[in-house]
Amino acid sequence: MSLTPEDLDAVCGLVSDLCGIYLDGSKEYLIEGRLADLLKRHNCASYAELARKARLNAAPTLKDDVINAITTNETLWFRDNSPFEALKNKMFPEIIDARAGSVFPRRIRVWSAASSTGQEAYSIAMTFADIVPEIASWDLQIFGTDISPAAVEKAKKGEYSPLEIGRGLDQKHLSSYFIKSGDNWKVCDVIRSKCRFEVGNLLKPLPSLGKFDIIFCRNVAIYFTPPDRVKMFNAIADLLNPGGWLFVGSGESLMALGPDWSPKQHCRAICYQPKGGLTYAH
Numbered sequence: 001m002s003l004t005p006e007d008l009d010a011v012c013g014l015v016s017d018l019c020g021i022y023l024d025g026s027k028e029y030l031i032e033g034r035l036a037d038l039l040k041r042h043n044c045a046s047y048a049e050l051a052r053k054a055r056l057n058a059a060p061t062l063k064d065d066v067i068n069a070i071t072t073n074e075t076l077w078f079r080d081n082s083p084f085e086a087l088k089n090k091m092f093p094e095i096i097d098a099r100a101g102s103v104f105p106r107r108i109r110v111w112s113a114a115s116s117t118g119q120e121a122y123s124i125a126m127t128f129a130d131i132v133p134e135i136a137s138w139d140l141q142i143f144g145t146d147i148s149p150a151a152v153e154k155a156k157k158g159e160y161s162p163l164e165i166g167r168g169l170d171q172k173h174l175s176s177y178f179i180k181s182g183d184n185w186k187v188c189d190v191i192r193s194k195c196r197f198e199v200g201n202l203l204k205p206l207p208s209l210g211k212f213d214i215i216f217c218r219n220v221a222i223y224f225t226p227p228d229r230v231k232m233f234n235a236i237a238d239l240l241n242p243g244g245w246l247f248v249g250s251g252e253s254l255m256a257l258g259p260d261w262s263p264k265q266h267c268r269a270i271c272y273q274p275k276g277g278l279t280y281a282h
């Protein structure tokens, strides 16, 4: 069924209100590909009717179903590699040094914003464990948030098919940090215990997660309008500890945000310190 202008307006408006993802007529193929099943399941005669039903909460999970269907949850282990090299060689060692003698010498807080199905957060935890084998005794807190309830559920479970494991995970990390679960692989308890996942919309006031030493916000801003991107990154900057680092996707640039956002390069990874300075000790 092709979309009328009324369908397009209704669906694009709904998706924008639900998750800030900007769609227009050029994405008609994507809308049809992702929402056609929902249309059938909910006996809707048109996409406009589907959007109306979702707005009216006509079926209990319809809004979540739309979010799960329309979001692109593409992710992989150690995606782009260089941010994890930077964590291993620079950020984690420097934070560990700076914290020694502070009130919470073993506390490190990281946020994987738009964590999808969890690979990014678990990759961060594995990177820490690679340099600190006694990770269990560290108060490493890695929060993953994503707007897709289905992605968050999967992240919480921490169980992945061989196909998913094959997307970026090397043999060393697989044998060190996963256990076999039937045909699948499950993240081991010590790594899972450092990671917590919650549903959250990056364009709405965020749940009080506290401040972070490191924030990964990668490959999500591309779906938003330029003003929404600015709004989101400014809100994220407020959640960074002074001297904390922000990583964005490899193809993303924050030049439009102004001089406070000049990029820095470590281990070939681009990162930002929008609050400036290296003077953290919390």
Ligand SMILES: C[S@@+](CC[C@H](N)C(=O)[O-])C[C@H]1O[C@@H](n2cnc3c(N)ncnc32)[C@H](O)[C@@H]1O
Pocket (backbone or CB within 6 Å): 019, 020, 021, 071, 072, 073, 074, 075, 076, 079, 113, 114, 115, 116, 117, 120, 145, 146, 147, 148, 151, 200, 201, 202, 203, 217, 218, 219, 220, 223, 249
């Ligand atoms: C392409 S994935 C990126 C995952 C991971 N950060 C990475 O780089 O591998 C984009 C994720 O952003 C999430 N997302 C989209 N809009 C969002 C919003 N408004 N708030 C939070 N997450 C959102 C999607 O559900 C999806 O899981």
